[in-house]
Amino acid sequence: MKKVWIEPGCISCGSCQYRAPEVFMVTTSSEVLPHADLKKNCALIKNAAQACPVNVIQYEE
Numbered sequence: 001m002k003k004v005w006i007e008p009g010c011i012s013c014g015s016c017q018y019r020a021p022e023v024f025m026v027t028t029s030s031e032v033l034p035h036a037d038l039k040k041n042c043a044l045i046k047n048a049a050q051a052c053p054v055n056v057i058q059y060e061e
């Protein structure tokens with residue numbers, strides 16, 4: 001996986017951080033941690049993206 005980002009509209013539910021804690025940090029909205037290992041966490045990121053209630057987690061493979 002090359003890139004992960006959050007589109008506007010996050011409702012700060014915390015689900016992505018719960019599913020992929022090495023990648024997402026949720027404060028007022030979700031952020032992708034700058035040094036996250038996207039390759040290692042690829043499956044967890046896809047899972048988090050699928051589970052996001054407002055579908056704002058995007059990624060490029």
Ligand code: SF4
Pocket residue numbers: 006009010011012013014015016017026029030048051052053054055056057
């Ligand atoms: S799962 Fe979606 S809505 Fe919930 S905190 Fe993460 S990006 Fe925001």
